Amino acid sequence: MTRDILYLLPPGFADNDRREYCPECAEIWGVLAYYPAIKESVEMIYQPIAKPREDLVKLLGDKNQNCPTLVLSAGSPEFEYCGIMTMRGERFINNARDIGRYWSQRYGTAVPRGTGPI
Template identity: 55%
Template structure:
């Protein structure tokens, strides 16, 4: 992949008999709102709430369907502070804090507090 791909749940979905949102996905949207240049550099793909999430499974394999997940471009350097995972030959980050650390390393934005 030439670009990082960010997998998110949609901003509002039906679950538990009500409309809900994913707090970690919202956290990443907050970071992207602070730093629009990051958003423009990503390919963003929304995934359904139900498992398996086909887009993630296609890239990372069965059982890898957490959202948010950032699948890193082939030449991406995440820096030492980012906990990266690997599956099906792809490297990825599957939590909001590590994504924010990755963005800080790659784009020079501030690091999240406590990182």
């Protein structure tokens, strides 16, 4: 894996007999709109709303199917206070605020409000 991989739910999906969107995935889309260079640096893969989400299960196990999830490539730097976890030899971040904190350290973007010091 040469680029980080960002797993997201699609912008609109059918669930609960209506069209919905994932608020955390929408937050990530907002960050990518603010900083388009980040979007160019990651591979984005949409996951289905229904579980199991096979791509994530295969990579990170049954308990790590959350979207958004950023799976870090082997060459990606390590930063503190970003919620980086490891499973099956893969490093990953599985929530929007920690992904935003990671990107702020890696790319020099703004820090998500209310997340404390880095």
